[in-house]
Amino acid sequence: MDVAAWCSQSRVWVIAGKGGVGKTTITAALAATAASAGLSVLVIELEGRHGLGAAFGRRDPVGYAPVVLRGRSPDDPETLGKPPEGAVWARRLTPDDALLEYLADHGLQRVSKRLVSSGVVDVVATAIPGIRDVLVLGKVKQLERAGAADMVLLDAPATGHAMTFLTSASGLLDAARGGPVRQQAADVVELLRDSARCRVLPVTLPEEMPVSETVESAQLLRERVGVHLGPVVVNCHEKGAAELEVPTADAAREAGVTLDPAALDALEAARAYRLRRIRLVEEQVERLARELPLPQLRLPRLNAASIGPAELDQLAAAMASAIETLPAPEDAT
Numbered sequence: 001m002d003v004a005a006w007c008s009q010s011r012v013w014v015i016a017g018k019g020g021v022g023k024t025t026i027t028a029a030l031a032a033t034a035a036s037a038g039l040s041v042l043v044i045e046l047e048g049r050h051g052l053g054a055a056f057g058r059r060d061p062v063g064y065a066p067v068v069l070r071g072r073s074p075d076d077p078e079t080l081g082k083p084p085e086g087a088v089w090a091r092r093l094t095p096d097d098a099l100l101e102y103l104a105d106h107g108l109q110r111v112s113k114r115l116v117s118s119g120v121v122d123v124v125a126t127a128i129p130g131i132r133d134v135l136v137l138g139k140v141k142q143l144e145r146a147g148a149a150d151m152v153l154l155d156a157p158a159t160g161h162a163m164t165f166l167t168s169a170s171g172l173l174d175a176a177r178g179g180p181v182r183q184q185a186a187d188v189v190e191l192l193r194d195s196a197r198c199r200v201l202p203v204t205l206p207e208e209m210p211v212s213e214t215v216e217s218a219q220l221l222r223e224r225v226g227v228h229l230g231p232v233v234v235n236c237h238e239k240g241a242a243e244l245e246v247p248t249a250d251a252a253r254e255a256g257v258t259l260d261p262a263a264l265d266a267l268e269a270a271r272a273y274r275l276r277r278i279r280l281v282e283e284q285v286e287r288l289a290r291e292l293p294l295p296q297l298r299l300p301r302l303n304a305a306s307i308g309p310a311e312l313d314q315l316a317a318a319m320a321s322a323i324e325t326l327p328a329p330e331d332a333t
């Protein structure tokens with residue numbers, strides 16, 4: 001499928017998965033991929049961590065005011081205007097940030113700062129479970145409505161929290177009888193259920209535990225919230241079993257190389273280890289396809305200590321080719 005067309009299927013994309021599977025990395029890679037295809041991208045960072053900016057070569061963590069991660073820099077990024085085509089902007093959005101904006105939008109600007117600094121969010125959050133998530137997603141809904149960018153990417157909190165993050169609004173909808181909280185929750189649920197507006201991309205590693213957890217949480221999200229899922233991103237995918245089938249001794253003979261027995265043993269052990277590892281990966285990827293029948297976007301494990309701009313470009317290129325091989329959707333489900 002054409003990359004720009006694929007990215008334009010929904011405006012809001014939630015990148016979800018267990019902690020450490022590469023959500024932030026995949027968010028960055030997808031942002032870079034979409035920007036290269038000419039879209040304007042806004043990444044919402046919920047935890048104010050460092051990884052997203054670092055992937056784009058930025059030293060400081062992303063703050064509340066939008067920062068330019070890639071592309072043409074607007075004169076004043078703090079205007080909250082729309083990033084230009086091919087640009088990636090990012091901003092942080094915590095429940096406190098979202099509450100401040102909500103209060104300001106409702107004419108309560110003067111008291112809002114004081115309320116937030118006095119920790120009222122915590123009091124409200126204790127009284128109304130799920131309100132933090134609904135505040136944040138309510139703000140995301142507003143950004144989506146306002147057309148804040150062609151693509152709004154949400155780097156979701158780690159699973160566990162990501163599950164409540166996405167199910168809170170449905171829960172609140174059942175609990176709240178009326179008023180602004182119910183309205184906000186209803187708007188969020190409507191956004192999450194509409195595949196033309198929002199999609200959830202589960203990210204997993206091709207390993208037993210993450211795959212099981214991905215299958216389980218995907219089912220829960222479908223049942224409880226009715227989100228549109230997929231494709232599944234398989235991060236750190238490894239292939240190349242075919243080249244490893246040849247025993248080291250045979251390969252050495254074919255290449256006309258003479259190895260001393262210690263070197264041969266070591267290489268043979270390494271070959272066996274890699275082959276076993278790749279077979280395990282294959283097994284898990286097949287199980288994932290069976291238990292969660294969604295298309296897969298497979299991205300390679302890079303041999304790098306950390307993900308910076310060069311690694312990001314490699315991942316974005318791999319992502320673009322993976323998207324290009326996806327079949328065009330017959331029908332949105």
Ligand SMILES: Nc1ncnc2c1ncn2[C@@H]1O[C@H](COP(=O)(O)OP(=O)(O)O)[C@@H](O)[C@H]1O
Binds near residue numbers: 051301305307
């Ligand atoms: N495809 C990859 N190849 C190599 N390293 C990766 C890859 N994806 C993620 N990483 C590394 O794995 C670690 C966890 O990734 P991160 O994106 O921070 O995960 P999460 O946001 O899910 O916690 C980071 O150190 C990151 O640089």
Ligand SMILES: [Mg+2]
Binds near residue numbers: 025051
């Ligand atoms: Mg992260």
